[in-house]
Amino acid sequence: MDNQLSNTINNLSESETLAMTRMSRELIAEGKDVISLSIGEPDFNTPQFIKDAAIKAINENYTHYTPVPGYPELRKAISTKFKRDNNLDYTPEQIVVSTGAKHSLANIALSLLNPNDEVILPAPYWVSYKEIVKLAGAKHVSIPSSIEQDFKVTADDIKKAITDKTRMVWFSTPCNPSGSVYTKSELEDIAKLIAQYPHIIIVSDEIYEHINFNDKHESIAQFDYIKDQVVTVNGVSKGFAMTGWRIGYIGAPKWIADACTKMQGQFTSGTSSISQKAAQAALEADSSCTLEMRKAFEKRRELVLNLMSDIPGLKLNNPKGAFYVFPDVSSYFGKTDGKTIINNASDLAMYLLNEGLVALVSGDAFGDSNCIRFSYATSEDILIEAIKRIKNTLALLH
Ligand SMILES: Cc1ncc(COP(=O)(O)O)c(C=O)c1O
Incomplete structure (x- = not known):
């Protein structure tokens, strides 16, 4: 056939x-x-107290369709987590919970990219970035780095790759696959550069936030002048050993959060009720x-x-x-x-x-x-x- x-x-x-x-x-x-x-x-x-929260959710009949962007109490817990851990101010309305961070990334790409738009991917990058960009009909532009640079690119490297078609810069810190972590001053240089291009969105994938051997995790959205151009992506898969529960989330400008909600409303609806209650327990707990x-x-x-x-x-x-x-x-x-x-x-x-x-x-x-x-x-x-x-x-x- x-x-x-x-x-x-x-x-x-x-x-x-x-x-x-x-x-x-x-x-x-x-x-x-x-x-x-x-x-x-x-x-x-997955730690026992998180599993217990899921069992409780089942017994309390959290078994129905959920609001598309996530339960209000989970979005509130994420908003509190962003403030507590990252000093970021995202209101619950700026948060969308999805079926894993991978789904969050797909929502962003499908909501913001048009055919022929360019997305800058500092290499090495996580495998799915390129394919998700392709799914949205856009083009990825890879910027090489090397082991001598600790696999990190500079603001200058990014600047050279920007064209009038550039719509996004995507990267992860800590990075999969290199394990590299951008420092506050490296992020600040990138933030200062991208602030000069108000139509460019930074997708900051921070899913490995808790597996960071430096003193403190740094988010690029901490710089006020860039925050409206950043989507902060995170989730519970890696830090809380919850890969199978499928919970990821974004903190974003409200217009982007609304677009991602609209997108997932037609694709998946709100993610699993039980997993959301488990994620809420994880995020509300201390980080021990x-x-x-x-x-x-x-x-x-x-x-x-x-x-x-x-x-x-x-x-x-x-x-x-x-x-x-x-x-x-x-x-x-x-x-x-x-x-x-x-x-x-x-x-x-x-x-x-x-x-x-x-x-x-x-x-x-x-x-x-x-x-x-x-x-x-x-x-x-x-x-x-x-x-x-x-x-x-x-x-x-x-
Ligand atoms: C950099 C990066 N982002 C996102 C994800 C996806 O995470 P999730 O399991 O929440 O979809 C992964 C998983 O391997 C990853 O390595």
Whole structure:
């Protein structure tokens, strides 16, 4: 039968992180002992008090359709959280709760972008940004960075990429995949630049806020002169180990919040009633549960950096947040084990999967073809074994 799919879906790429996870599951189903470090989710379970809030919500019959932008009490809790944690003033009317931060991002793109608009993506960027921009019919403009710059771009780099079609700048801090964290002064430079272009919106993805090994998380919306041009995106998936609950949210100028509400009113309606009550409990609590997980991630980062520094040919930065390391593996390009030639990071990821039985994600998916992403959201024993396998498998290349 002819391909009857839409151009939209034919042009969309499968998420490479999910593809890698799928491939490793297939190998596991064949009986292979694969270690998967490809997925971006905490290995912790959701804290008990959050689960209890969900059970209570079910028993209290929070089982009906919810208001499209989220329950008023949840939006109030988010407004309080923004003030408490980030010193940001967003009223509940400026907040929209969606089915994960990914959905929040899709709402923003579909609400604000027209065909041929340009969206600047400092690379490396999270895999889905490019595809979501494409879904909205717009074009992504990637700005490269390198490990020498700690994978961060400057205001000057962004300025050079701005054209009269530029509509948005999207980035995450802490960053997936590099773990880099923008400092207050770096954000201020970017804010000052974008304030000169009132039609440009900054999408600031802060989903890894709580997995930040610096002293304090910094939001770009803190600078008053830029706040009306910023959409702050966040959620409970990473910081509270709630990936399956599917709750993300934005704080935005009201006209953008209204547009996102209208968009999701036609697509998904309000997100799950039970998950919203669970998220409210998470956001109203003190931050001790996120703190414990952050400490565990920080310890694992030290372990991973230590063990990896022993592998010849890997260049590493010191990620200040999230739970990834993003080594530059370009010194292996052109090498072979006698069977497979490694031409790029994707070849290396496949080689490490097939020969080393460790699943990682090629940097190509993130707009940086010299690197490979390694998630350390798993136990120390598994990390030690995975790095041993990587080291031994890379040693076969010459
Ligand atoms: C940078 C970034 N933004 C957004 C998301 C999506 O989060 P959610 O699970 O809330 O949709 C992820 C998840 O991997 C991410 O890494």
